[in-house]
Amino acid sequence: MPELKVTADHLKRDAYLYVRQSTLRQVAEHGESTERQYGLRDRAVVAGWPVERVHVIDRDLGKSGSSTTARDGFQQLVSEVALGKAGIVMGLEVSRLARNSADWHRLIELCALTATLILDEDGIYDPASFNDRLLLGLKGTMSEAELHILKARMRGGQLNKARRGELEMCPPVGLVYRNDRTIGLDPDLQVQNAIRLVFDTFEQTGSAMQTVRFFREQGLLFPRRLRTGPNKGDLLWAAPHHARVLQVLHNPRYAGAFAYGRTRIRHRPDGGTSVVKVARTDWQFVMPGMHQGYIDWERFEANQRRLADNARAFGGERRSGPPREGPALLQGRVVCGLCGERMGVRYSRENGSTVPTYLCQANAVRRAGWTCQTVPGKIVDAGIADLMIELMTPMTLAVTLEVQRELEARAAETDAARRQHVERMRYEAELARRRYMKVDPDNRLVADSLEAEWNDKRRRHADAAEDYKRRSKQQAAALSADAQRRILDLAEQLPRIWQDPRVDSRERKRIVRLLIDDVTLIKSQTVTAHVRLSGGATRTLVLDRPLPIAQIRKFKPELVAEVDRLLDHHCDREVAEILNNHGWRTWEAKAFNLKKVAFIRCAYKLASRYERLRRRGMLTTREIAAKFCVSETAVHTWGRQGLITKCYTDSLNRGLWEIPPGMTIRKGCGGRGARLAQLTAITASSKE
Incomplete structure (x- = not known):
C-alpha cells in the first residue's frame, strides 16, 4: 500500500500541494484540471495530515513549466523541501511540477536527502528508494518529451504555413493586413511617403547615417507603431535613429517578399532568452513577390550590397565604407x-x-x-x-x-x-x-x-x-x-x-x-x-x-645663371628687383629680396658684385689715397668733382672707385699747398 510509505516522521512535517496551469487561457477555460489539482488535498488528509497543515502553492498559475524562471511558487516549494519542512510534495502530474529534467531531478535529489515523499495521481513515491526514484526519473523524461512533442507539432504547422508563405506575422510599419488577410500598403499617405523617402534618400546618399542626417536636417519625422501596452496599434512620430533606418533597409517585407527564419531565440544560462539575427544565407524561407511593397526585389538586393560594402568600414579588414570627410579621393x-x-x-x-x-x-x-x-x-x-x-x-x-x-x-x-x-x-x-x-x-x-x-x-x-x-x-x-x-x-x-x-x-x-x-x-x-x-x-x-623637399627647394639652374649674369652689373638688391619684375619666384611662390639673392650667391659660390668689380681693377678709397699719396678726403673731393667715379657702395658707405685710364699726377711736396698743386695737376691732366 502506498500509504505505508508515510511514517510518523513525515507526518510531523507539513504537506505541500503545488498547483500550476501553463497559460492564463487554460486557467480561464480549463477549470476542471485546476479543480483536480486542488482535489489532491483530500489525498493528504486521508494519508494523515490535518487540513490546516496542508499548504497550497498556486502562485504559478498561468506560467510555463519549461524552466524555473519567474516561477516563484516552485522556488518556494524547493526552499521548503531543502529546509526539511516538507513531509510530502503533491502534484497532479510530474508535468505540473516541472517539464525540465534538470529542475525535476534537482527536486528529486532534495527530496531524497530530506526524506520527503512525492505524491501524484498514481500514487506515493519515496525518492530515497531506487525503484521509486527510477520511476520518477522516467516520468520526468516522458514529461519533457511530451513538451517537445507538443512544440514540434505546433512548430510543424507553423513551418508548413511558412513554406507556403501564408504564415501571418506582424508586418512592419507601413504594411497592414487587409480584410482578406493579404498584406498591403498602409492607407496613411504620410506613412507611405516617409518610408519611400527613406529608400530614395539612401539611394542618393549611399549611407544609412546620411539618411538619418537628412531627415534631421530637414526636420522630418518617421512613424512607429506600438506593438504592446494599452495604446497598442497607435502610430507615433519621432526623429529616426540610425538603427531604425537600418531595420527598414534590411527588412525584405518592404520589397514585397515573405521571409521566415531571420531571427532565432537563444536561451541564456540565467533562464532568459535573447534574439539572435541569422545570416541571410541561413534564412529558412524567402519568397519575393508575395505582396505589394515599397521597392522591388532588385532594388532591395542592391541596397543590401551597398550596406554590406559600407559595413566593411567597421570590420576587421576595413575594406571599404561609405564616403567620409577628407580629401582622399580613393x-x-x-x-x-x-x-x-x-x-x-x-x-x-x-x-x-x-x-x-x-x-x-x-x-x-x-x-x-x-x-x-x-x-x-x-x-x-x-x-x-x-x-x-x-x-x-x-x-x-x-x-x-x-x-x-x-x-x-x-x-x-x-x-x-x-x-x-x-x-x-x-x-x-x-x-x-x-x-x-x-x-x-x-x-x-x-x-x-x-x-x-x-x-x-x-x-x-x-x-x-x-x-x-x-x-x-x-x-x-x-x-x-x-x-x-x-x-x-x-x-x-x-x-x-x-x-x-x-x-x-x-x-x-x-x-x-x-x-x-x-x-x-x-x-x-x-x-x-x-x-x-x-x-x-x-x-x-x-x-x-x-620630388624630395630638398630638390623642390633647390633653385633652378637657369635662375642661378640669370643671377650670375645680373651680378656683373647690379648689386644684390637690384638683382632681386629685376628678378621680381621678370616674374621669377621662389619655390614657395614668394618674391625675391636681398637675402634670397645673397643666399643664392653663397649656396652656389657665385662672386659678389664687390668681388667682380675688384677683379676689374676697381680700388677702394684707402687704396687710391695710398696710390696717389693723398688723403681719403681728397679722394672723396675728386669723386664729387667728377674726376673719378664711384661704382659700388656697401651698407657701411664704403665703395669702390673707377679711375679714368691715363690719369696722372705731378709729384709735389707735402702740406696744403702741395695737395692743392696736386689737385690742379690732376684737373689739368683730366682736361687734357
Missing part, C-alpha cells in the same frame, strides 16, 4: 600592389593644406612587420581626377539632365512629407477642438484637460505650418530659374566644378565609386596605378613620384 578603393591588402589613408599638413597618403599597414598590424608601402595621395588623386573628367566627358549632358530631375524629385518628396505632417497636425487640432466642444461645461475637470490638449495641438499645428512655410521658401530659392540654368550649364562647367574647392569631397568620392571598383598602386621609380573600372575595363596610369 578612400576605401585602394589596393596594395605588393601584398594585395587594402590600403588605408593618413592625412598630414603641407603648406597649410591637408594632403592624403595611402599606406599599407596590414603587415605592420598583423605581423608586427614593416609598413609595406606608402604612396603620396596628391599625385594619385590628381591622375584619377583627370581620368574622371576624361570618362565623364561623353556623358556630361545625361548627367546634367539626371541631376536636374533628381533635385526636382527630391524637392517634391520632402515638400509632400512636410505638407502631410502639417495636415496631420491640423486634423489632430480639429479633433481636439471637437472633443472640447462636446464636453459638458460643468465638468470642469474634463473640460480643462480637453482645453489644454486643444491648445497644445493648436500650438503644434502652428509650429509645423511655420516650419513648412520657412523650408518651402528655402527650397524655392534653391530651385529658382537661375539655379536650373546653372545646372543646365553643367556640361560645359564640369571640369571646373570638379576642381572647385567648394565642392564637398564626399560628392567627388561618390562619382568615383560609380565608375571605379578599385585602384592597385605600386611605387617604384614611378607610381603605377592600375584602375579597374565598373564593368571590367582597366586603365593603367604611370605617375611621376613627387
